[in-house]
Amino acid sequence: MPGFLASLLLPVLMTMAMRFRKKSRLRGVAEEVGGEPGVTRRNQRFPALVETPWEGATTLAALFEQACEKYADQPLLGTRTLISVESEAGPDGRSLEKVTLGPYVWISYGQAFEKVKLFSSGLLEFGHVKEEKIALFAETRAEWLIALQACFRNNITVVTIYASLGEDALAHSLNETEVTTVICDRKQLKKLIDLGESLETVRRVVYMDDDSDKSTLAACAWQLESFSNIEKLGKGSTAQAHFPNASDIAVIMYTSGSTGLPKGVIMSHRNIVATIAGVMTVVADISPKDVYIAYLPLAHILELTAETTMCAAGVAIGYGSPLTLTDTSSKIKKGTKGDVGELKPTLMTAVPAILDRVRDGVRRTVEAKGGLAKRLFQTAYRRRLGAVEGSWLGAWGLERVLWNAVVFKNVKRVLGGRLRGMLSGGAPLSGDTQRFINICLGVPIAQGYGLTETCAGATFSEWDDTSVGRVGPPVPHCYVKLVDWEAGGYLASDKPLPRGEIVIGGPSVTIGYFKNQAKTDEVYKTDENGLRWFYTGDIGQFHPDGCLEIVDRKKDIVKLQHGEYISLGKIEAALVVSPYVDSIMAHADPFHNFCVALIVPSQTALENWAKRVGQEYNDYADLCQKEESIKEILKSISQTAKQARLQKSEIPSKIKLLPDPWTPETGLVTAALKIKRENIRKAFAEDLKKLYQ
Template sequence: MYTSGSTGLPKGVMMTHGNILATVSAVMTIVPSIGTKDIYLAYLPLAHIFEFAAENVMVAAGTTIGYGSPLTLTDTSNKIKKGTKGDSSVLRPTLMTAVPAILDRVRDGVWKKIDAKGGLSKKLFNAAYGRRLAAINGSWFGAWGLEKVLWEFLVFRKIRAVLGGHVRFLLSGGAPLSGDTQRFISICLGAPIAQVYGLTETCAGGSFSEHDDISVGRVGAPLPCSYVKLIDWPEGGYLVKDLPMPRGEIVIGGPNITLGYYKMEEKTKEVYKVDERGMHWFYTGDIGRFHPDGCLEIIDRKKDIVKLQHGEYVSLGKIESVLVASPYVDSIMLHADPYHSFCVALVVAAQRALEDWASKQGIIYSDFSDLCQKAETVKEVHGSLFKAAKQARLDKFEIPAKIKLIPEPWTPESGLVTAALKIKREAIKKAYADDLAKLYA
C-alpha cells in the first residue's frame, strides 16, 4: 500500500496479513459493543490505510457498510443537487470515520446555519452549548438529566440530523484534529470522537482514544498491538527528560509494523529498526509528548519545522491547524523561507462565506476569482487569520505577513491534496511557485 505522499513522492509499503490482523484485532477490543446492529458510512478511499483498517474491523464485526463520497456526505455538500439528500441522511449511520478536514467542514457548516438564523435560535444554541460545555468541565451538573433531554430536543436533535441523526461513535484520524473542533462536534452530535494515531508503515496502528475519554487534543494510549516510546530530538529541542511531560520523536513497535519500503532499501534502513530482542520499530518523524495517564499527544512533525532568518523555529502544520479555524478558509498552506524573517500563506478561500461577506459589504465583482483578487477581500481574510492566531496565542513571526487567495479548491484529482485531504506541500509549492515568489518580493 502506498503512502499519501504529503511530504514527497509516495512510498510503497510492504505489509503482511499478520500486520493488518494485529491492528484490526486490537481496535475491536476498544470500540464499544460494535456489531451487526451498527451501520458504517464509508467514504474515504480504500487505498488509504485508515479506511482499509476501519472496513476490515467492520467486516470482522459483521457491521453493515454503505458507501458514499466526501462531496456527497451531507445535504449541503458540493455535489448534492438542491432538494436531494446526502449520503448520511439516506444511510443514517451509527459509526463513522472522519479526517479533520471533513470535521472542520461540518463544524463550519453548523456555525453558518446558526449565524444565518440568528435571533432566538442562535441564543438557544449558545445557551445549550454553554451548558453542555460546563457539564463536561464539571462546573454545571444540571446539563445532564432532564435538562440534557430538553436541549437535545430543542437544539442538538437538528444538528445530529446533519449526519443522519444516529451516529453514536466517531473515529478521527489521518491528521491531528484541533481540540476546538473535537469538542464542538462531540457536544453537538452527542457522541464521543476518538482520535487514532497511526501510519501506513504501522498499518494504522499506534494509539487509540478510549470512547469515554472526554479530553481533547490527544490520541490516546498505545493500542494493545503496539509499543510506543519517545526518543530525543535535540535539533528541535525535544527531549524525553523535558518537564512537565517527556517529549521526543514517536517510535512505534509491535506486530503491526510493516516489512519496509518496496525497492527502497536505504530508506527502509533509515526508519525501520530491529532491537536486540527482535522487536521491529518504526521511526515516525512525528513529535509527541506523554501525559501522566499514559496518553499520547502529537505536538509537531520533524519535516514541518523551518528555521527562519533570525533563528526562530516555525512549525508549519501546527500553525495551519490553528488558522484553518477562520470561516473564510477552506484549505491553507503556510510557507516559510529560511532566507526571510516572516511567513506567507496560500489560502483556498471558502466561497460561500466570502460571497456572503461581499454581499453585506456591497462589493461588486464579476466572478469568485475576481473577488479573491480585490484588496479589501484579502484584507478581510488576513484579518480573520490574525484573529485566529491571536486566540491561539501564536507568536508574531508565526502569523503570515502576506497571503494569496486561491479561488479554486485543492482536490485529490488536482494532485495538491491527498485522499484524506492533507495538503501535498511540495506539489503546492511547485504549482504556485510564482505566487510564493511574489509574496516574498
C-alpha cells in the first residue's frame, strides 16, 4: 500500500514543487537609479549592465571582423538559386508571379569578410567620400548585410530605408540626410528613377542585380554601377580601412511610423553593440550549430540586431522572403519547397502577423480534413493545452512526446521541423497564438519588447517561462522603469502591481532624432548620473517576478461620451484572435458612447462559412457587404471579446468589412505589419462616418 500511495502522490508532489519553483523564481529585481522617480527593474542575473559581447568588440566593425576570424570556415550567408519565374492566373483572374527555387548556396565567414573588404574599398574608388552618407534601400538579402558591414569598415554612416516606403517618405529620408550614394535592388532602382530630380543630393547608385533591365539602367541619370563591379573596383584599391569609434554614428534608421513622415533615429555603434551583448546572454546556447532564417526587413531594428547577433555567435544565416517562406506561400510554384522547408532553421524571428497566419493556415488545413483527423487534432491540442497551463511535468513529459509523434509531427514541418526556439517582436503576440506555437510546433517562443529608439530588445521573455501576455524581464544591457501617468490613472504606487509609462535606460538608448531636436528633447532624458532614458509612451505593469506586461499605450486611449476610457490597441490585440479577422482597426468617436471597427476578414474563413450556411454572393467583395456576413463576424468578435474580458464599451457595436488586404504597399500598415492608424482613418473616413450615423 505505501508503494501504491507513493506512486500516486509522487507526481502530485513533483508538480507542486515545480509550480512553486516557477512561481518563486525572480527574473527581474529592483534597482536604485537616477532620473524621474518610479519603479525600476534590472535583469536578476547581472548586477551591472553589459555593454559588449566580449572585450575589444566595441563597434560593429570590430565585432564582425573578430567573428569572421573566429568562424572563418563556418557558413555565414546562404541564398537560394532562382531556377525560373512564371505567371499563373489567380482565382480572381489576376496574374500571379510564381518562382521555382533551388537549394541554398553558401559563402563562409571568411569569404564574406573578403567581400566586405573589397566592397568597402570599391565604394571609395567609385567616388564616395567617407564623410558622406550611404542609403541602403533594398529587400532583405545577403548583399544588404555585406554592404552594411562594408560601410562600417570605413566609418560611413548608413541610412536604412524600408523597401515599402512611399515616394514622399522616401524622398524626405534621402534629402533630409543628404545621402550621396544609394545601394538598392532592381525593384527599388525603378522607384529611385521615378523620383528623378526630387532627390537633391544623390549622385551615385549601386544596384545589386547584374541582370537588371537595360532600359531601366539607361534611364538612370546618376553615376551607376553594379554591386559585383564595385567589388572588382576594390581589388585594385590601395585605400586603407578607417575604423569607427564606439561613439560614432553607425545608422540613421528611418521608421515607417504610423503617423506623418518617417523620423530618422540616430544610432551609435555603442548603442547597437550593447543590444547584441544583452541578447547574447539571454538566447539559450546560441552557437555555430544554429541556422537562422532571415526574411524580415533588415531596415527594421528587430531584424538588423537579430542578424548582427547571429554573426557574432557564428550562426549560419539563410535568406528568404515572406512571399516564399513556406511551401504554400503566395509566390512559391506548386511542388517547390518554401525557404524554411529547404533551410530547416533552428532559430527564427517573427512578427505576430506572420505567426497568426501560420496558426490560421494550420487550422484551415485541419478544418478541411474534417472527420477523425480533426477530432484527433482537437483532442491532442486540448490535452497539450491543459498540460502546458497545468504542470511543468505535463508540459514536457511523456504526453508531449506522444502527441508530438502522433499528431503534431507534420505541423512542425511547416517551419522546417528543426526549430528549437522563436522570438516574436514588433507588436503584442496574442496568448492564443503563443500557445498554438508552443503546442503545435513544440518550441518555446519568447516575446521581446523594444523600440527603434532603444535598438530593439529592452525586455525578453525567457524560454522556460510558459506564461502568456508578458514580455519578460529587462535584458542585461538596460533598465526598465515605470513612472506615473496620472492623466491615465496609471501609478507606480498601484497595488498589487506597480503600473506606469515604460521608460528604458542604458547604453542601447539612442542619440535622438535626426534634425529634430524638439522631438528628441520631448522623449529622451539624461539623468544626473549621465544615463540616457527613453520615454516610450507605452503603459506597463511589473509582475512579482520582475517580468513586464504591456497593458496600454498613451496615444491609443480615447475618452468616450460618458467618461469611460478605452484603449484601441487593447481592443485590436484581443479581437485579432477571432478566426474571421485578418486585420482590424478599432475607432472611437469621443462624442459617442460606443466604438466601431474596420475589419479585413480572412477570405478563406468567410467563404467557408458562406458555403456551410448556403449564403449566396457574386464575388468576395459582395460577400463582405452582406448583412449576414457582418452579423456572423460581429457574433464572433463579441465571443472573442468576452473571452478576453473586454468591457461592454470596448466591444465594437458596428463594423465595416473590407475585402482588400492591408499591406505595406497600400500604405495602411508598416513594414512590420503594424496598422497606420491615421492613414486608415483618412482612407476610410466616409465608412467610419457612416458607422456612427
